[in-house]
Amino acid sequence: MCLLSAAAFVWSPRAQATTVCTATTTPLVFPAAGIAPSESTATVTITCNTFALSVVAYARVRMCLSLDGGSLTPAQITPRRMQNGFGDPLDFQIFRDPARSQVWGGPLASGNTGPVQIDLTYPVPVLGGSATATATLYGRVPAQPGAASGTFTNTFSASNATLSYRYVEPLLLTSPYPASCTTGGVGGGTTGFGFTASASVPSRCTLSTATNLEFGSVPGTILSNRDETSAVTFTCTNRTAWNVGLDNGLHAAGAIRRMRRGSTSDYVRYELYRDEPRNLRWGTTTGSDTAAGTGTGASQSVTVYGRVPSGQTVPAGSYTDTVTVTVTY
Template identity: 40%
Template sequence: MKNILTPRLPRQRLTLAQLLPALFLCLLALLFAPAPAQAQSCFIGTTTAINFGTVSPDANTDTQSSLSYTCQSNASTTYFRVCMYIPEGSPLSGINPRRMTNYNGAEMAYNLYSDAARTQIIGPPPGGGGFPLYTFTVVVPGGYTQQQNTAQIYGRVPSGQSLPAGNTFQSQISGGTLAWGWSNTTYPPDCNGGGSAVTGNTTFYQGVSASVSNACRITLATDLDFGNAGALSSNRDQASTIMVRCPTGTNWRLGLSNGVNPNGTVRRMRSATGNYVTYELYRDSARTQRWGNTLGTDTSSGMGVGEGSPVSQTVYGRVPAQAAAPTGAYSDTITVTLTY
């Protein structure tokens, strides 16, 4: 029987002083190792609020916002296709139109577009919800470089809405999406992984606001024409129309001046030769309530019922019986004053 002895290496102990140089060398190796390249992507910088300011009821009110974003390449030139999606807002849903609220039951229609002509609504993800896709392309030189870009958002509040005056309307849009696909050979066909594209996305938030002016307007004032007359031995009556448009709930008063040829408070029409024919204007068909310009005394009054419902006011005119006037054309100019 043989005894076989297995040779053993002698144990070695490393002191802390001996370990430190080795650890230090490892740390230096990590410190100077090449940094890994960041993934090819786009990311959002800043967004600007969509503020329509004071809305005009007589015309479309337009505004413009922008979304700043940056795309980064890899070692080679990188081709990005970028898409923007904007969902419906909150607390009121809907896309066509989107709607703001005054948080007191009233709604204001508006929308967001990808074009300055405001014909292409920006739809929600995915796929734009059946709306035209808002897409654009970006090429970034290779070398892990970054390129900043700006996408425009065009807003419009359409005219003719019945809205309460002096109110602020708001909508909150969360979950807006900036999606992208990239390739090192050509622009991807879409932002959803078509072809050989690699895709990604990031989200953003938009606040939308507008206020309603309490302005009232006179939208129509027709001429009062008494026609042709031979003798003025009897009354001649005619009427004209004034249209008043005010926001819902706005109180207004409508006054008429005495014209440019008055004799005291008596209204007169004048001919080119300096002759006069007296006449009068009234608020009622019986022609007993003279229409003047003293607020609360002889003016007409009412309350706005919204932009879609202008209020019609009839001016009842009368040329009373009087002595015959020389032949000629007689006229006067009345100033209409709307107070609200």
């Protein structure tokens, strides 16, 4: 008796596994901006996980990181913008390269120069595999001397910063990557990664000039008030609250300002005021006897109203005093 047996072989395609990629980003924080350019970086970290395969293989992932203009309206890219609490703008940009010459954009945003593409290959044994990749955001805030002071932000939500990817799971490393980040391969997806861009424009004031207060010449006794003016000129960042104070000079007797003749003991009394009628004495107590205002980012000036009161008889000569101007902000 001849016993015959037959074996049936059934072909089954190799099982595919799902690859999922996610991304996170550190904040893009710029140091003091405004007067000079300010630069900073942030890091995008992408993690791809491939679940177990039936045989040992590889995962090859083609990824694109895209950025639009952020949450502000309009969501412009050239330039991108941040705003402070008053809605004042501050221009900035995010680049793909350390030289900061290639703007980081995205396939759906107008006026951009494209997303950042990353290709990632990693082994996937029977228990599954994973790998990470990073990309750097190179940020710059150009010099904007007229920028307002304050904290500026632009929030990039998951819809403003996106990761698109496609993947294949070849047995050989020589197999090609998917055709693009959105086509080809055996699967893929799109996910968002949010971050905030922020910059601080500090309040600052710079004194430019303080003109001399010249009362002229008086023949003999000072029979009537001698009134003259001078000007203090300065520049403060927009929205910076400032106070200008004048001290009592070098030769004051208590709260009485005096000019002195050389190194003698001869003095001429005078006073400085904040108003033309010369009723408001000018001092150094912020909120009380100083001149106050708000910066505009442009040059500003305040007028100093001086008076030498009548009824003084002093020896002939040149009388002077030095007054210190202080801008508090």
